[in-house]
Amino acid sequence: MKPSMDDEQVQIPQRPLAPTGGPADPAPRRGGVLGRGEGKLAGWRAFGSGGEGVLVPQARLSGPTPWVIAIMVTITVIAAATGLALRNIANAAALDLAGGVSVQIIEAQAPIRAAQAQAAQKALLAVPGVISARVVPQAELDQLLVPWLGAGMSDGDMVPVPAMIDVRIDGAADGGRIAALRAALGRVAPGARVDAQSHWLAPVFEAMDSLRWLALSMIALLALALAAAVLLSARSALGTHRQTIEIVHNLGGTDAQIARIFQRSMGMDATLGSLVGLVLGQVAVVVLGARFAGLGAGLLAGGVLRPLDWAVVALVPAAAVALAMLTARLSVLIALRRML
Amino acid sequence: MTGMTGEIARFDNVGLRYGPDREVLCDVGFTLHAGHFYFLTGASGAGKSSLLRMLYLAQRPSRGMISLFGTDAITLPRHRLPGFRRRIGVVYQDYRLVPHLSAFDNVALPLRVAGVPERDVVQPVKDMLEWVGLADRMEARPATLSGGEQQRVAIARAVIGRPELLVADEPTGNVDPDMAIKLLRLFEALNRLGTTVVVATHDLHLLQKVPGSLIMRLDRGRMSDPTGALRYPPRRENAQP
Ligand SMILES: Nc1ncnc2c1ncn2[C@@H]1O[C@H](COP(=O)(O)OP(=O)(O)OP(=O)(O)O)[C@@H](O)[C@H]1O
Numbered sequence: 001m002k003p004s005m006d007d008e009q010v011q012i013p014q015r016p017l018a019p020t021g022g023p024a025d026p027a028p029r030r031g032g033v034l035g036r037g038e039g040k041l042a043g044w045r046a047f048g049s050g051g052e053g054v055l056v057p058q059a060r061l062s063g064p065t066p067w068v069i070a071i072m073v074t075i076t077v078i079a080a081a082t083g084l085a086l087r088n089i090a091n092a093a094a095l096d097l098a099g100g101v102s103v104q105i106i107e108a109q110a111p112i113r114a115a116q117a118q119a120a121q122k123a124l125l126a127v128p129g130v131i132s133a134r135v136v137p138q139a140e141l142d143q144l145l146v147p148w149l150g151a152g153m154s155d156g157d158m159v160p161v162p163a164m165i166d167v168r169i170d171g172a173a174d175g176g177r178i179a180a181l182r183a184a185l186g187r188v189a190p191g192a193r194v195d196a197q198s199h200w201l202a203p204v205f206e207a208m209d210s211l212r213w214l215a216l217s218m219i220a221l222l223a224l225a226l227a228a229a230v231l232l233s234a235r236s237a238l239g240t241h242r243q244t245i246e247i248v249h250n251l252g253g254t255d256a257q258i259a260r261i262f263q264r265s266m267g268m269d270a271t272l273g274s275l276v277g278l279v280l281g282q283v284a285v286v287v288l289g290a291r292f293a294g295l296g297a298g299l300l301a302g303g304v305l306r307p308l309d310w311a312v313v314a315l316v317p318a319a320a321v322a323l324a325m326l327t328a329r330l331s332v333l334i335a336l337r338r339m340l
Numbered sequence: 341m342t343g344m345t346g347e348i349a350r351f352d353n354v355g356l357r358y359g360p361d362r363e364v365l366c367d368v369g370f371t372l373h374a375g376h377f378y379f380l381t382g383a384s385g386a387g388k389s390s391l392l393r394m395l396y397l398a399q400r401p402s403r404g405m406i407s408l409f410g411t412d413a414i415t416l417p418r419h420r421l422p423g424f425r426r427r428i429g430v431v432y433q434d435y436r437l438v439p440h441l442s443a444f445d446n447v448a449l450p451l452r453v454a455g456v457p458e459r460d461v462v463q464p465v466k467d468m469l470e471w472v473g474l475a476d477r478m479e480a481r482p483a484t485l486s487g488g489e490q491q492r493v494a495i496a497r498a499v500i501g502r503p504e505l506l507v508a509d510e511p512t513g514n515v516d517p518d519m520a521i522k523l524l525r526l527f528e529a530l531n532r533l534g535t536t537v538v539v540a541t542h543d544l545h546l547l548q549k550v551p552g553s554l555i556m557r558l559d560r561g562r563m564s565d566p567t568g569a570l571r572y573p574p575r576r577e578n579a580q581p
C-alpha cells in the first residue's frame with residue numbers, strides 16, 4: 001500500500017531518503033551516466049557531476065542578455081574589420097611606395113631633356129638594386145597635367161615640363177640609396193632631382209596613420225563597451241537568480257558547483273549572442289568589402305582581410321564569451337563569499 | 341554517525357548581535373542529543389529563527405562555541421561547510437522554494453546537489469510528494485501552490501535526504517490544525533528512524549502532540565529550560581536505531 005497522509009500509522013517511505021556521501025564528505029559524487037534524457041528531467045542532467053547542471057531557467061535568446069551581446073559584437077566586429085582593412089591599405093601603400101623613387105630631369109630644351117632622360121635611365125639601371133627605371137612617356141605626363149594646365153597647354157615648349165623617370169628599387173628608398181642614385185646620375189644628368197616617392201606622400205601617410213589610430217581607438221572603446229555590457233548583463237542575470245543561489249548554497253551546494261551552473265548558463269547566452277553578432281558583423285564586412293572592390297581603386301585593393309585578420313575578428317566573440325563566463329563566475333563566487 | 345557520541349549539537353555561551361545593537365541572543369547554551377525531538381518556543385522576536393540559523397550554519401555567532409556532529413563549527417573551514425549542511429534538513433520560516441522549479445524539482449534539489457544519480461532521484465521524490473499529499477501537484481510551480489502546499493513542499497525537501505538533523509522553523513504556521521498534526525507525524529516518523537528534530541513554534545498546542553518531546557524556551561534572547569530536560573534528557577529506547 002502506498003503511504004499517504006491519511007494513514008493512521010505514519011510510515012516514512014522506505015526507499016527515498018538519500019545520499020550521505022560519507023558523513024563529512026562535502027565533495028559531490030562524480031557520477032557518470034546521470035539522467036541523460038530522462039524525459040522532463042533532461043534539462044537537469046547531472047547537477048553535481050561536472051555535467052551541465054541547469055538550475056537556472058534556460059531563457060535562450062528570450063532575455064536581453066544575448067541580444068545586447070549580439071549587437072555589441074556586431075559593432076565591434078565591423079570596427080575591427082575596418083581597422084584591420086585600413087591598416088592593410090596603409091601597409092600595402094607603404095610597401096608599394098617605399099621602393100619608389102622619382103627622378104625629374106629639369107631641362108628647358110626638349111631634345112637635351114630627352115637625351116638626358118635616356119642616358120639617365122641607362123645609368124640608373126646600372127646601379128645595383130634597381131629593379132626598373134621607366135621613362136614616363138610624354139603622353140602620360142600630359143595626361144597628369146591636364147587638370148592643372150588645361151588641354152593642349154603642355155604642347156610644344158610653352159610650359160617646359162620635366163622628364164620623369166619612375167624608378168623601383170629593392171628595399172626602402174632611404175637617404176643612402178637616394179644618394180647612390182644621385183651619384184650615378186651626376187655625370188649624365190647633373191640637374192636631375194631625385195626624390196623618394198614616400199616623401200611626396202608623407203601627408204597621405206600621416207592621414208592614414210591617423211585613420212589607423214582612429215580605428216584602433218574605436219576598437220578599444222567598443223571592446224570596453226562590450227566588456228561593460230557583458231559585465232552588466234551577467235550581473236543582472238545573477239541578480240535575478242540570487243535567491244536560487246542562496247537556496248542551493250543552504251542546501252549544501254559547493255561554491256564550485258554553483259559557480260559552474262551560472263557560468264555555463266551565462267556562457268550559453270553569450271555564445272548564442274556572440275554567434276549572431278559575428279554573423280551579422282561578417283555579412284556587413286563582406287558587403288562593404290564588395291562595394292569597395294567595385295570601386296576598383298588601386299589603393300583600396302590592399303584592404304582585403306587576410307586569414308590572420310579574420311582570425312583576429314573571430315577573437316571578438318570568443319573574448320565576449322570568455323569575459324561573460326568569467327564575470328558570471330566571479331560574481332557568483334563573490335556573492336557566495338558573503339554568505340558564510 | 342556522530343550519533344555515537346550521543347551529541348548532535350552543542351551551544352556554549354553563544355551570543356549573537358546584528359550590528360551594534362544589543363545582543364539578540366545572549367549566553368545561550370544547550371546540547372541536542374541524538375534521536376530526540378525538540379521544540380523551541382518563545383514569543384515572536386525572542387530569537388528562535390536566529391538561533392536556528394546558527395544551528396543550520398547560515399549564521400555565525402558573535403561569540404561563544406558551537407559544535408555540530410562533534411566538530412567545532414566555528415573554526416570549520418569554509419569548504420567543509422557544504423558537507424555539514426547536507427546532513428541537516430531545514431524547513432525555512434519563509435519556505436525558500438526555487439520559484440521557477442516545479443514542486444518535484446524543488447524536492448529533488450537536495451538529492452541532486454548531493455550528486456545522487458538521477459535514477460535514484462525520481463521514485464523517492466514521487467513517493468515523498470505523494471506522502472505529503474501533493475501527488476497531483478508535482479509539476480506545479482511554487483507560485484501556483486497555496487501557502488500550505490508550499491510549506492509541505494518545503495518539508496518534503498527538508499526530509500528527502502533523510503538528514504541526521506532536521507531543523508524546522510514554524511513548519512506548521514500556514515496549515516490547518518489537521519494538516520499541522522499530520523506534518524508533525526511525519527517529523528515523528530523521521531525521528532523514529534534516527535533523525536534528531538528541532539521544531540520552532542509558538543503554537544503551544546503542538547507541544548502536547550508529540551509525547552516524549554523536549555522543550556527549549558527562549559525568553560528575549562535567553563535560554564530557559566523549564567522542564568530541566570535539556571540538562572537531563574530522558575532515555576529513549578529508540579533513540580539510536
Ligand atoms: N538580519 C537581521 N538583522 C537585524 N536584526 C535582526 C535580523 N534578524 C532578526 N533580527 C532581530 O532579532 C530579533 C530576533 O529575531 P528572530 O527572527 O530570531 O525572532 P523569532 O523568535 O524567530 O520571531 P518569530 O516568532 O516572529 O519568527 C528580532 O528583534 C529581530 O528584529
Ligand SMILES: [Mg+2]
Nearest residue numbers: 388389433509
Ligand atoms: Mg522566526
